[in-house]
Amino acid sequence: MNFVQPVMDLHELIARGEGEELEFKQKTTHPHRISRTLVSLANTRGGLVLVGVDDAGRILGVRDAEEELFVLREAARHYVEPPLTNLQFEEREVDGRTVLVVTVPESRCKPHRAQVAPDDWRGFVRVRDASVQTSGLTEKVLERQEPASRFEQIPLNKHELALLDYLKTHPRITLAQFMKLVNFGKRRAFQTLIKLVLHNYIRHHDKEKEPYYTL
Numbered sequence: 001m002n003f004v005q006p007v008m009d010l011h012e013l014i015a016r017g018e019g020e021e022l023e024f025k026q027k028t029t030h031p032h033r034i035s036r037t038l039v040s041l042a043n044t045r046g047g048l049v050l051v052g053v054d055d056a057g058r059i060l061g062v063r064d065a066e067e068e069l070f071v072l073r074e075a076a077r078h079y080v081e082p083p084l085t086n087l088q089f090e091e092r093e094v095d096g097r098t099v100l101v102v103t104v105p106e107s108r109c110k111p112h113r114a115q116v117a118p119d120d121w122r123g124f125v126r127v128r129d130a131s132v133q134t135s136g137l138t139e140k141v142l143e144r145q146e147p148a149s150r151f152e153q154i155p156l157n158k159h160e161l162a163l164l165d166y167l168k169t170h171p172r173i174t175l176a177q178f179m180k181l182v183n184f185g186k187r188r189a190f191q192t193l194i195k196l197v198l199h200n201y202i203r204h205h206d207k208e209k210e211p212y213y214t215l
Contacts, residue, residue, distance in 0.1 A: 010050070010059070010092055010094050010099060010101075011094070013048075013050075014050070014053060014057045014059070015057070017057065017129075018055075018129035019128060019129050020044065020045065020047065020126045020127070020128055020129070021041070021044075021045055021046065021047030021048065021126070022047055022048050022050070022129075023037050023041070023047065023048070023049045023050070023129070024049075024050050024053040024054060024055055024057065025037070025049055025050065025051045025052075025053070026051075026052070026053070026054040026055075026060055027051065027052070027062060027063075027068065028051055028068050028071040028072055028075070029071075030071070031071055031074045031075035031078065031079040032075075032079060032114075032115065032116060032117070034049075034071065034072060034075045035075040035076075035079035035080050035114035035115060035116075036114045036116065036122075036124050036131045037049060037131055038072075038075060038076055038080060038084055038087070038104055038114070039080055039084075039112045039113065039114040039123065039124045039131070040124035040125055040126040040131035040132070041104040041106075041126055042080075042084055042104055042105070042106065042107040042110070042112050043107065043110050043111055043112055043123065043124065043125045043126070043134070043142055044106070044125050044126035045106050045126070046103075046104050046105045046106035046107075047104055047126070048101060048102065048103055048104070049101075049102040049104065050099055050100070050101060050102075051068050051072075051099065051100040051101075051102065052068075052097065052098060052099040052100055053099060059094050059095055059097055059099060060097065061094075061096075061097025061098050061099060062097075062098050062099070062100055065091055065098055065100055068100050069089060069100070072087065072089070072100075072102060073087075078115075079114060079115045080112055080113070080114055080115075081112065081113050081115070081121055082109050082112060084104070084107070084112065086105055087102060087103065087104055087105075088102070088103040088105075089101070089102055089103075090103075110142035110143060111123045111134065111138075111139045111142040111143060122134075123138070123139050123142075125138065125142075125203060127171070127172075127203070127214045127215075128171060132205055132214070133205065133207040134203075134205070134207075135203075135204045135205055135206040135207065135211070136206075137194075137197060137204045137206075138197070138203050138204050138205070141197060141198065141200060141203075154199050156201075159182040159184070159192065160192060160195075160196060160201075162181060162182060163178060163181065163182070163192075163193075163196065163202070164196075164201065164202075164215070166181060167202065167213070167214065167215045168215070171214065172205075172212040172213065172214050173212060173213050173214075174210055174211070174212045174213075175189055175190055175193065175211070178192070178193060178213075193213055196213075197213070201215075202214065202215060203215070
């Protein structure tokens with residue numbers, strides 16, 4: 001097992017709640033399922049998975065840490081493409097229970113894809129506390145993205161800043177919503193959104209009925 005320096009106090013960490021860089025898992029039931037979480041973190045900014053903590057933040061602990069490690073390693077090696085080879089693990093005893101802390105570094109080999117079914121590989125990124133499937137455009141952006149370089153310094157106008165401010169308080173925005181927000185026509189609004197995607201300010205998602213954008 002690869003051990004890392006202990007993370008901060010787990011009670012304090014859990015109190016923050018799940019987010020872009022933190023996921024709670026009561027247990028790892030199958031490599032198919034956990035691979036999505038691992039991929040989404042590696043494709044975004046990296047983060048931690050706390051195994052033995054439920055969605056409500058209750059520390060339940062794991063029954064068999066070695067079994068959990070086996071599933072995690074199987075997921076990282078055989079259910080992720082390209083495989084994730086630098087996960088780090090730490091067992092923490094909290095309130096008499098064992099919590100497995102999994103550190104997922106931000107990848108230098110983006111994009112990664114998770115096997116969600118036989119012969120079905122899909123990319124995911126982290127959006128707030130969820131693993132969201134990527135679009136082809138987002139994957140192309142990830143291919144040329146270096147870790148910790150998400151935001152390229154380009155001048156933004158007031159309409160583009162208004163979009164970023166909107167997404168700080170809303171989980172997503174559609175083309176129609178952006179058109180209404182800044183009073184743009186469809187073509188100009190779409191061009192603005194794609195510009196911000198290509199400069200890594202926002203992400204494009206097209207796996208639902210209506211495409212949308214997130215931070």
